Amino acid sequence: MGKALGVGLMSGTSLDGIDAVLVEIEEKKDNVDVNIIDSLTQHYDTDVRNALMEVCSPSTATLQKINSINMFLGKEFGSVVNKLLKQANVSKNDIHFISSHGQTIYHQPFDGESNLDVAGTMQIGDISVLSEETGIAVVGDFRTADMAASGQGAPLVSYVDYLLFKNPNKSRAIQNIGGIGNVTYVPENSNSDGIQSFDTGPGNMVIDEVVYRLTNGKRNYDKDGEMAYRGNINQRLLTKLMSHDYFKKEPPKTTGRELFGNQFVDEIFKEYGQMNPEDLVATVSEWTVLTIAHSYNQFLMDKGYKIDEVIVGGGGSYNPYLIERLNYHLPEVIIFTHEHFDISSDLKEAMAFAVLGFQCILGKYNQLPSATGAKRQVIMGKIAYTQPDALERIDTLRRGS
């Protein structure tokens, strides 16, 4: 079969909005060729963002709220896809599949003490609703399959980072700075077994929440690092933040709002809420950078894995303060952003999920045990369709005709 058309959807841990990409995608011998034809980003309204924040926190989530927002988001994702197709002037009858990450509301990558307290992860934005809204088959719920094989359920983009950035002569760290930060280490000339991947810690999550509180809800993030640039780093707070147990843990490891969400920021404000606001923003921004640099030193370079290049993506790559400080803390490596490789930092995750969904439909492995710590390779994703013609279009993909 020639090229397939698919839509990738991502709603990340920053809770800033939905990224959608229309892609042309084709299977190659040891690779997948993927090109973005069109894209759309829709930011969440404040009431939606607040409602999502509520269901991400055990102290404010209720079963009723989770139940409703799961359906609401399915519709919202569907409306974004319909807008994107209209913008691109493409009919839904030409789209083979949608692949949706969903919205993570809870991620617990480890078993608890009781035998009922089992590791799990939950992404909402119902895929049957999304299929019904668009008339297209939908792949979703990727992370559970990796966890079923005892993996961390994240990071999953590592598989696509490997396809996009493997290089015979350069060892690369592909760093996402989203709500959470995560790295994929792709050593030079490696096969996929050589990949290492883990969440480095908070990305923009804590910076965003601190800025939101300090500006009484007027701003959601520190645009272009403006506040951080005006502040001074408070070493006492920085040392305290760096002493968090997460940074001592060996990879593979993943984290999220459960550790670095609102309750964590409550603790910072209890002791440091009276600090100069710009100093506070500078300090938590520096912390994000230090967690990245220390992770590289501790878990990669000190263990003999060289890094020639760091390639930064995610919304944090648009914050010059973070990039400047990363350069300062990693003087021996060259730091690029994804744009240097003609890949949008904003859209890569949506594009990556299009690739993962495509592989799921074809019945191909789309996960790397070396990245997630899973016991074996699995095919991640579940498929939903509510109309026969939607099934027919994914069947044509499978038949290769």
Ligand SMILES: Nc1ncnc2c1ncn2[C@@H]1O[C@H](COP(=O)(O)OP(=O)(O)OP(=O)(O)O)[C@@H](O)[C@H]1O
């Ligand atoms: N110009 C900018 N200046 C500073 N920060 C920015 C800028 N643009 C984006 N950001 C940051 O990027 C964040 C969004 O990043 P991104 O969309 O990569 O996160 P995400 O996909 O939700 O997260 P994750 O990858 O953890 O799931 C914003 O919340 C903001 O903090």
Ligand SMILES: CC(=O)N[C@H]1[C@@H]2OC[C@@H](O2)[C@@H](O)[C@@H]1O[C@H](C)C(=O)O
């Ligand atoms: C559980 C979950 O949603 N984790 C996200 C989060 O956001 C960044 C980091 O933490 C990463 O581990 C993961 O997302 C990306 C898309 C991934 O799986 O590669």
